[in-house]
Amino acid sequence: MAFFFNGATHVLSRSGAALQTWPLTIHGLIRLTANNDGLDHCILGFWESGANNGFRLMVASQAGSMKVRVATKASGAASSASSTTAISDLNWHSAVGEITAANARQCWLDNAGNGSGTTSLTPGTLTKTTIGAQDSGGTIDSNIGHELANVAAWAGTLTADERAALAAGVSPLLIRPDILVLYLPGIRDAVDYMDAPFSVTGATVVDHPRVYMPSRAQQLVKTAASTGINGTASITEAGDTSAAVGTVALAAAASITEAADTVSSASTLALAGVASITEAGDTSSSTSTLAIAAALAATEAGDTSSATGTLAIVIAAVLGGIEADDTIEAMATMPNPYIWTTIAPYLGTWGEVSPDSGTWTPSLATAGTWANSTPATGTWANNAPAQGNWS
Numbered sequence: 060m061a062f063f064f065n066g067a068t069h070v071l072s073r074s075g076a077a078l079q080t081w082p083l084t085i086h087g088l089i090r091l092t093a094n095n096d097g098l099d100h101c102i103l104g105f106w107e108s109g110a111n112n113g114f115r116l117m118v119a120s121q122a123g124s125m126k127v128r129v130a131t132k133a134s135g136a137a138s139s140a141s142s143t144t145a146i147s148d149l150n151w152h153s154a155v156g157e158i159t160a161a162n163a164r165q166c167w168l169d170n171a172g173n174g175s176g177t178t179s180l181t182p183g184t185l186t187k188t189t190i191g192a193q194d195s196g197g198t199i200d201s202n203i204g205h206e207l208a209n210v211a212a213w214a215g216t217l218t219a220d221e222r223a224a225l226a227a228g229v230s231p232l233l234i235r236p237d238i239l240v241l242y243l244p245g246i247r248d249a250v251d252y253m254d255a256p257f258s259v260t261g262a263t264v265v266d267h268p269r270v271y272m273p274s275r276a277q278q279l280v281k282t283a284a285s286t287g288i289n290g291t292a293s294i295t296e297a298g299d300t301s302a303a304v305g306t307v308a309l310a311a312a313a314s315i316t317e318a319a320d321t322v323s324s325a326s327t328l329a330l331a332g333v334a335s336i337t338e339a340g341d342t343s344s345s346t347s348t349l350a351i352a353a354a355l356a357a358t359e360a361g362d363t364s365s366a367t368g369t370l371a372i373v374i375a376a377v378l379g380g381i382e383a384d385d386t387i388e389a390m391a392t393m394p395n396p397y398i399w400t401t402i403a404p405y406l407g408t409w410g411e412v413s414p415d416s417g418t419w420t421p422s423l424a425t426a427g428t429w430a431n432s433t434p435a436t437g438t439w440a441n442n443a444p445a446q447g448n449w450s
Contacts, residue, residue, distance in 0.1 A: 061090070062191065062245045062262040066098070066204025069261035070192040071249050076105040076185035077212060077240040078114065082159045084213040085116040085129065086225055087190075088268055090151045090206040095125050100203040101193040102154060103210050103241075108186040110135070111195035116156040116166075118146065118205075126174075129156025129166040133180040140164040144172030151208075151268040153226035157216055170222040190243065191262060206265055212241040230272045244270070 062071070087102040097120045104115035112132045119128045124145035130137050146152055146168065156166040162179035187194050190210050192202040211231035215238040224234060231242045232252065242252040247264055249257035 061088075061206045061208035061265050061267045062249075063092075063206050063265045064191040064203040064262050066096075066100070066202050068199070069202060069263075070199050071190040071243070071257040071259055071262060072194070073188050073255055073257045074186065075255070076113075076188050077254055078105055078214060079185055081161075081163075082214070082216050083114065083157070084215065084217050085114070085156045086212070086231065087116060087154050087210045088151050088208045089118055089146075089154055089203075090268070091118075091125065091146055091149055092205050094147065094149070095120055095123060096204060098204065099128075099201045100205060101189065101191065101201040102203065102207060103212065104189050104193045105185045106187045106189065106194045107183050109196045111193050111200075112182045113185050114158060114182070115193055116154060117201065118154060118203075121145075127154040127156065127166045127168045127172075129158065129164050130176075131158060131161075131164065131180045131182065133182040136178075136180060138162075138164065138176050138178030138180050140166045140176035141174045142166050142168040142172040143174050144168050153222075155217070155222050155225065159216060167222055169226045170219065188241075188257075190257060208245040208268055209270060210241070210243045210245065211239065214238045214240050228269050228271055230270050232273050233271070 064070070085103050089100075089102060099117055099119040102116045102118065104111075104113060106113040110132075112134065115130050115132075117128045117130065118125050119141070121128075121141060124147070126145045127142040128139050130139035132138075140156070153169050154166070155170070156164070158164050161181045162177045164176040166174050189199070191207060192199045209225075209231060211234075213235055215235065217225075217235060221234050225231065230244070231239060240253055243249060243257065244252070244267075245264075246267055249259045251257060
């Protein structure tokens with residue numbers, strides 16, 4: 060749905076401004092509810108805190124007709140560009156305004172009727188954004204008395220083909236998404252796809268114009284991290300968490316079913332292939348330059364699988380942790396992979412793919428020592444000393 064504004068008190072507003080300077084492009088779809096009402100109507104504006112200085116896109120009554128106008132205002136002086144063609148019906152129309160310098164403004168109605176303005180003006184710091192009215196130091200005026208949809212802004216300029224696409228009803232999400240900084244489609248709510256939502260004062264929803272939207276898989280979502288991906292997450296208790304942080308962080312699948320369970324990946328490249336943890340407090344985590352946890356099935360409270368280091372790999376595809384506090388971990392520059400096959404609780408066998416060197420401590424098993432002096436192989440049991448050395 061689009062928004063209808065009553066021309067007196069209705070406005071969408073929020074603090075902050077997505078644009079501070081040129082080059083910039085502002086766009087909106089507008090449908091007049093009456094021809095040439097003799098008033099000026101602000102579509103979108105970015106404003107200083109104490110005055111209506113800033114940038115704005117409008118439809119304005121000029122010489123008995125309604126034209127598109129883009130303007131800059133600074134220190135109380137304004138300079139604008141107006142379209143050479145006018146709106147003469149009650150259909151939806153595309154308004155585009157462009158500012159590329161202190162003295163360079165252009166605007167178009169349905170990608171035609173280009174007008175320009177050249178007076179040099181530079182506003183100060185912009186702190187507010189409004190749709191449907193302008194903000195004159197806290198006082199709302201130039202209220203739209205018509206319908207608006209697909210309001211958008213770009214931190215740059217658009218080509219003639221891109222402006223023509225907007226006039227044909229193509230969503231701004233498909234037009235230069237790399238520099239799109241504001242997009243409010245106006246479909247039932249005041250959500251800006253690129254930033255914080257707007258507060259709605261009075262405006263009501265009406266029929267939306269036809270818009271060619273991207274598929275849901277293509278729709279752009281703004282995120283804080285460089286790349287963070289959660290492939291599948293199923294969390295079913297309060298406090299459960301699935302998180303990915305870092306330049307590239309992947310959590311391919313996570314199924315956590317008790318309060319406080321966590322699966323997380325952090326740092327330059329961290330992969331958690333599959334994690335299925337079913338008791339409170341269970342954790343699967345990967346941290347550092349490259350850390351991979353291929354598969355984990357941990358079924359008791361406190362079980363942990365972790366990988367830390369420049370290159371650390373944990374492959375636990377056959378691991379079934381069946382006792383509380385069982386732990387499997389790998390640390391250092393690049394340890395050889397190993398396989399621990401559970402025979403019975405607190406009993407296992409190291410195969411020939413064991414790490415080349417290191418110290419075996421209770422962090423790898425509850426207790427034990429090597430019973431075989433052969434370096435590459437050995438067995439351990441729970442009734443042995445609490446720790447031992449192997450090489």
